[in-house]
Each structure stands twice: as C-alpha cells, then as structure tokens.
Amino acid sequence: MNNLYFGSVYLLFLCWLPNSYAQTHRSKEIVEADSLITKSYQELNDAFYDNLTNDDLYDLYANAFLKKAYQEKDTVKMARGYFNKTYRSEDKYFTGLDSLIKYAQFIDKKFWLWAAYYRKGTYYSDRREFKKALANEIKAYQIAVDSKLEHYEDMSLTSLAILKQKVGNNQEALKDFKKSYLYNRQLLYNAPGDTIDKNMGIAYLNRLHLLSNSYRLNGILDSANQLNMEAQKYRKYPWAKPNLNKIRLNGAEVHFDKSEYALAIDSAALAVPEFIENENFKSVAVCYYILGMSKIKLGQKKEGVRDLRKMDSIYVVLGNIYPAVRPGYEYLKKYYASRRELKNQLYFVEQLLRFDSIAHTNYAFVSNEITEKIDKPNLLQEHKELQEQLADTSKKSKKWYVIGIGLILILIFEILRRKRIIRKKNREKDELHDYYKKQFDFLIAKNEIHTIEHNKKEVLDVTARMPVDELDISKEIITSVLQGLRRFEDQQKFVDADITASSLAKKLGTNANYLGRIIKFHYQKSFRNYLNDLRLDLALNKLRNDKSFKNFSVEAMAREVGFKTAEPFSKLFKKRTGFYPSEFIKQFTS
Incomplete structure (x- = not known):
C-alpha cells in the first residue's frame, strides 16, 4: 500500500516538473520582454x-520596440x-503592412509609405497573386516618383518590369529594364574615385543581367550578347561573381x-557548380534544360x-516550373x-498536366498560350489511354507470368527427363562397348593374331639361343640390329x-642383306611381311x-598404319x- 502511494506521488511529481519548468520559462521570457522596454529605441533598433x-530574437526585439x-x-x-516588424515577407507579418500604411500616412512619412506598398507587392508576387502585386507596386512607384525618391523609384520600376515579364508583356518590360539599367550605369559612371562601391556595382550588374535577359526574350540576341560581354569587365571584383554566373547562364x-x-x-556546364554552391536550384534546373536540349x-x-x-x-522538389522549359517535357x-x-x-x-496547372496560376501568358496552342483535352485523353494500357499490360503481365512459371516447370521436368534418358543411354553404350571389346578379343583369339608384344618376347628368346655361325654375322651386329x-617397333616408324x-x-x-637375314631367322618372315604384320x-x-578409328574409310585406315x-x-x-x-567393323559393331 505504501509503495503504491509513494509511486503515485512520484508520477505526479514527474508530470508537474515539466509544466512547472515551462511556466517558469515563459515567465522568464515575459520578464525579459518587459525588461527590454527600459532600453532606448536606438538600442532596440540596433x-x-x-x-x-x-527568428526568436527578431520577434522579441520587434515586439519590444x-x-x-x-x-x-x-x-x-x-x-x-x-516598418521593422514587416521587414520579412511572411504571412504572420503581413497584417502589419496595413498598420504601417496607416501610421506612415498619418505622419506623412513617404519612404515608409513606399516601403509598405513595395513590400505588399513583393508579398503578393511571391505568392503568384500578380494582379494584387501589380496594384501595390504601381502605388509604390507613384509614391517614389511624386516624392522624388529616385533610388526607390528605380527599385519599383525594376519590380514592375519583372511582373510585366511574368505576365508575358516582354516589350513593355524591356522599356522598364532599359530605363533602370541606364539609371544604375549613370550612377556607376558618376561615382567619385577609381574604386567601385560594392552595393552600387551589384545593383548595376543585376540590372545589366535583367536587361540582357529581356533582350533575349524579345529576340534581340546581339544586344543581349553585347551586354553579356560588357559584364566581363567586372570579373576582378569578388562581389560580381553571383551576377556574372547568372549572366553566364x-x-x-x-x-x-x-x-x-x-x-x-x-x-x-560552367554555370552549374556555382549555382549549386549558392543553392540557386532554379538556375541549376535551367542549366540542365539547356544542356539536355543542346x-x-x-x-x-x-x-x-x-x-x-x-x-x-x-522542379519536383521546388514545386515550381519555369515556362521556357516546357519543350523539354514535351520531348521526354x-x-x-x-x-x-x-x-x-x-x-x-x-x-x-501539372506544368500547365502551375503555369495557369503563376504565369498568365503561358496559360493563354497553352489554351491556344496546346490541345489540353488530347493530353487528358492520352493520360487516360496510357493508364488503361498500363492496367491491361499489368493483367497481361500477370497472365504471362503464370504461363512463364508453368513453362519453366515443364522445361525443368523435360531437362530432368532427358538427363535420365542420356544417363541410361550412356550406361547402355558403355555396356555395349564392353561387350564389343570382349567380342573383338574373341575374334583376335579365333584368328590367332600375334601382337607386337608377342614378337618382342620371341625376339628375346631367339636372341638367347642365337646360332651365330648359321648367320655368319657377328653377335654384336645381331644384338645391335x-x-x-x-x-623401330616401339616408335611405330x-x-x-x-x-x-x-x-x-x-x-x-x-646393310639390307644382314637386316633381311636377321629378320628372316628371328621372325621367320621376310622384311616385307615383317612390315605388313606390324602395320x-x-x-x-x-x-x-x-573409337574414332572405326569411323575411318578403309583407304584412310590403310594410310594411317603405313600402307x-x-x-x-x-x-x-x-x-x-x-x-x-x-566386314570386320560391321561384325565388331553389330
């Protein structure tokens, strides 16, 4: 009972401990946030x-301010x-933009008012709500023009040009890009001294890249090339590297x-490694499109x-598709x-189909082009037919799989059956061959065939009882011959x-005389009969x-043994x- 009681108390303690810690931690955060208010605006802003x-400190200091x-x-x-809180283009900060507009209008702060509309335009553009993005970017541009905020006028003009390009208005976008490029080039040329300000240089190369790309989209390729060559003058500056790689693409x-x-x-191919290093995977995908189609x-x-x-x-990972790469999908x-x-x-x-769906949302001009030039019902019909074919193929595959297994089993059975037959035939063949050998030996014995080994034994016996006087040849010569x-016999000469x-x-x-006499005496046959008997x-x-010799023709047999x-x-x-x-072979193999 006591153990159960103490166990329950221990479990309650474990459950209370994390809650207590969390409450203490939240209280500490509140205390910290409240304590930040005692700091100056400059300290909080910095x-x-x-x-x-x-993320945590971003919110903490923005809220404290x-x-x-x-x-x-x-x-x-x-x-x-x-203004600080809406620095990021995120959903949770978006509502703060309307508050920024309200207070900026109240205090007549044109820059903050411009920033609010500019950020709203960026927010909607990132979410592909282009009509809302255009409306807010136009307001931002008008505020910058009316307030003579030249730098921010240029930023708005560039954003408007990008939006126009996204909705397919390439000619209008080209005018805006050209104006922005000339403005930034003039700033660069008018800068004092020989050194180039990093931010000014980056802005100039960015506008050069955008204008070059716009020339390309409008089919003015020589002008695009000329700008790309101009950009190479800035290769020595480290800050130029990211934009130069975009220009290379x-x-x-x-x-x-x-x-x-x-x-x-x-x-x-040269552009890919740096885009990967900078995690610019949209550009990596475009590089692979150029590589593949080329x-x-x-x-x-x-x-x-x-x-x-x-x-x-x-593109599968990014969840987005660049319109220009559609021909790559058509080719695949x-x-x-x-x-x-x-x-x-x-x-x-x-x-x-997915491409067209995304393009319809992201790029209005692509949607129109698809409606006019791409027969979407045909794509859907092809999709349906392919699914049916694959389903039919799957059924057929299962059917052929079963048939294949059956054929394999039959084949295995047939192989095993044939192996048994072959083993049986080989066994019968060996038995028959043994029978033939016995039959052959019987024929040899029946016809009193004397082998070479028999003759050799006889030679040795005769040599032992050799009467040298009868031959009138020295014993040494007889022995040598x-x-x-x-x-001569062993080597089958x-x-x-x-x-x-x-x-x-x-x-x-x-000499031939001695040889003939020795053969005649010791083998009881002439030299010619001696040779023929050996053969x-x-x-x-x-x-x-x-086994192969019996397949020879009679003439081939004769030549093989010396006739x-x-x-x-x-x-x-x-x-x-x-x-x-x-006849002998027939008798032997019968």
Missing part, C-alpha cells in the same frame, strides 16, 4: 537588425516599429536560341534525356512514347609408307582401343582375320 536571421512605442503613445515610433540561353549548341553546353540537337539523345531528367527532379513524353515505355510516358504526360628393330630395307638398314648401321597389328590395336593403298591392306586384313576391314 538589436533588431543584429538578429534578422534569428512596438510595445514601448504604444506605451509612450509615440506615433512616429509606432510607424518605425511596424543567360549567355548559354542566347547561344541556344542562336543554334550554337556546343557553346551553349560549355556555358551552361545535346539532343547535336544527336546525343541519351545524354540529353539524362540531363532533362535531372531538370525534372529539381515523345521520347518514351517512341520507346514504348508506358510508365515513363505516363509520368511525363502527368508532369505536363635387334635392339634397333625394337626401337613402320607407318612410314616409303620405308625400305635399305633405308632402315642404313638407320640401324648395317596390321597396329590397325587391329586401334580398332580395339580407338600406300587400300588394296594390299584389305587383302592382308582378310588373310589375318577372315574378314575384309568393312
């Missing part, structure tokens, strides 16, 4: 700008507080539009498709259709059809032990075995 990237202004009923500081697009595909590939134009289809798929993978759809890869074809049909004949008594005697170091013995030995023609071989074979060679 702390705010020092912590723009820290506003709270202090409300407590002191300072209208100017209230406007300043809302614009150069790649110009080369592509001029059908200079190799140059387009070089420029786009390679395809040069006949490098596989490499081009690989780059276009990289482009698509980036057709490419996979030509290869009958239904899944990939369906995927890119879906990507095109008999040993030479043994080597008798298969040489051109061998004669004279040629053999010469090799044995004697017949070899033929019979081959028939017994060499020049088949006729003497056949006659001697008949005399020895009682069969002609062909």
